[in-house]
Amino acid sequence: MTLPDDTVAHLRRVLQTPELPGDRYEICESIGHGGMGTLYRAHDRALARDVALKVLRSDVAGPEAAVRLEREAKILAQLEHPGIVPVHDVGVLADGRVFYVMKLIRGERLHDFARGSSRTDVLRVMLRVCETVGFAHAHGVIHRDLKPSNIMVGSFGEVLVLDWGIARVRGVAEQDGPSIAGLAVATSKEDTAPGVVLGTPGFMAPEQAQGLSAQVDGRTDVYALGAILRAVAGADIHAGPVPRPLQAIWSRASSPDPAGRYASAAELAFDLTRFLDALPVEAYREGLGERVGRVFRKYQTAIILILTYLAVRLLFLVLRGL
Amino acid sequence: MNKPVLGLLLGGALGALDGLTALISAPEVRPEIVGIVIGSTGKGLLAGLLIGFVARKVNNLTAGILIGTVIAALLALPIALHADPVTGKRYIWEIMIPGSIVGLIVGYATQRFGRPVAQRS
Numbered sequence: 001m002t003l004p005d006d007t008v009a010h011l012r013r014v015l016q017t018p019e020l021p022g023d024r025y026e027i028c029e030s031i032g033h034g035g036m037g038t039l040y041r042a043h044d045r046a047l048a049r050d051v052a053l054k055v056l057r058s059d060v061a062g063p064e065a066a067v068r069l070e071r072e073a074k075i076l077a078q079l080e081h082p083g084i085v086p087v088h089d090v091g092v093l094a095d096g097r098v099f100y101v102m103k104l105i106r107g108e109r110l111h112d113f114a115r116g117s118s119r120t121d122v123l124r125v126m127l128r129v130c131e132t133v134g135f136a137h138a139h140g141v142i143h144r145d146l147k148p149s150n151i152m153v154g155s156f157g158e159v160l161v162l163d164w165g166i167a168r169v170r171g172v173a174e175q176d177g178p179s180i181a182g183l184a185v186a187t188s189k190e191d192t193a194p195g196v197v198l199g200t201p202g203f204m205a206p207e208q209a210q211g212l213s214a215q216v217d218g219r220t221d222v223y224a225l226g227a228i229l230r231a232v233a234g235a236d237i238h239a240g241p242v243p244r245p246l247q248a249i250w251s252r253a254s255s256p257d258p259a260g261r262y263a264s265a266a267e268l269a270f271d272l273t274r275f276l277d278a279l280p281v282e283a284y285r286e287g288l289g290e291r292v293g294r295v296f297r298k299y300q301t302a303i304i305l306i307l308t309y310l311a312v313r314l315l316f317l318v319l320r321g322l
Numbered sequence: 323m324n325k326p327v328l329g330l331l332l333g334g335a336l337g338a339l340d341g342l343t344a345l346i347s348a349p350e351v352r353p354e355i356v357g358i359v360i361g362s363t364g365k366g367l368l369a370g371l372l373i374g375f376v377a378r379k380v381n382n383l384t385a386g387i388l389i390g391t392v393i394a395a396l397l398a399l400p401i402a403l404h405a406d407p408v409t410g411k412r413y414i415w416e417i418m419i420p421g422s423i424v425g426l427i428v429g430y431a432t433q434r435f436g437r438p439v440a441q442r443s
Contacts, residue, residue, distance in 0.1 A: 301430060301434075302427070302430065302431065302434075305423070305426060305427045305430055306427065308423060309420060309423040309424065309427065312419050312420055312423060313343055313346075313347060313420055316347050316415070316416050316419075316420075317346060317347055320347065320348075
């Protein structure tokens with residue numbers, strides 16, 4: 001006797017559903033997969049709310065992966081910022097796999113958001129991403145896997161940087177600067193060892209792609225932010241020409257040479273803000289014609305109103321002469 | 323700078339300029355130009371102040387522009403209806419239209435710029 005396909009599929013789903021300790025959380029559905037974990041929507045019975053639950057995938061489960069997921073939970077828990085998902089709980093499944101519970105965010109990933117939004121809206125989102133990354137850098141954390149699919153835009157406009165699983169905490173490979181309490185010792189030595197490559201091609205800085213871990217710092221994330229900017233605000237997604245100052249911003253951010261990049265995510269955010277405010281940006285030296293055009297666009301309505309006033313005055317002058 | 327002060331300053335400046343343009347559009351009024359400029363400046367100051375107060379309450383560009391235009395037009399109306407004592411001629415459109423556009427500009431400016439009033443905690 002053979003079981004029907006849908007029954008087999010159901011049994012497979014049941015077998016794959018994590019067996020949570022206690023009865024506080026009830027798994028509702030799988031809502032996504034990452035390189036390290038599977039994400040579930042779960043119901044928190046104690047607080048009567050839905051939460052997101054990230055569980056280490058069984059095919060990658062092991063001591064190294066468990067440490068990494070636990071580390072991610074600790075990083076998220078200690079980086080309290082509107083752009084970083086708050087963690088509520090952490091634990092171990094009956095089969096030994098680590099899981100953590102965080103706020104459930106409903107929204108879309110940056111690449112989906114970019115397709116249905118104006119370039120300006122996308123840049124405003126990127127500005128908030130830069131601020132979040134800058135906050136993490138200020139606390140000694142380098143994300144190392146920034147890409148559009150790791151940025152979520154919530155349905156109420158919240159912007160969140162996700163997947164801090166391979167983040168590097170200052171204090172392991174380099175001994176200077178502050179570090180988040182308790183995380184430095186928990187950071188995997190393998191992650192920061194020379195020759196080890198972790199990240200996503202296309203968004204990885206050359207020093208990261210070459211496994212030059214000693215050279216990985218905040219500017220490595222700046223490179224990824226530049227690559228993301230190009231991917232979500234470029235001509236591939238938005239109609240019309242890409243403004244040269246914007247091109248200059250992402251080119252400088254994703255310069256192959258770390259010394260040629262913005263020194264920090266905060267500096268990149270500063271230039272993006274200036275671009276959004278129609279002010280000259282540091283990454284681009286504009287000509288006289290471009291400057292006039294930019295000022296006109298910035299004060300377009302006011303200039304049109306004044307010209308209208310002058311035109312009316314002129315009209316009465318002409319009519320008077322008739 | 324808060325919105326009423328912005329409206330007051332911009333309205334006064336544009337009102338003075340508006341009055342001075344009479345030297346070009348109606349040279350025969352040259353002997354009365356001081357009175358015209360003072361009157362136009364006063365009208366601009368009052369219109370700007372009113373528009374600035376409206377901008378503090380109404381946070382909408384279209385509404386701000388419309389209200390600014392109407393306020394300036396209403397303030398310009400009595401002057402426009404006042405006939406020239408020498409020629410007996412009325413300059414209705416010559417006064418109403420530019421005056422209204424000044425209100426429109428101040429309405430726009432007070433919506434776009436100027437600090438809204440601080441919220442009490």
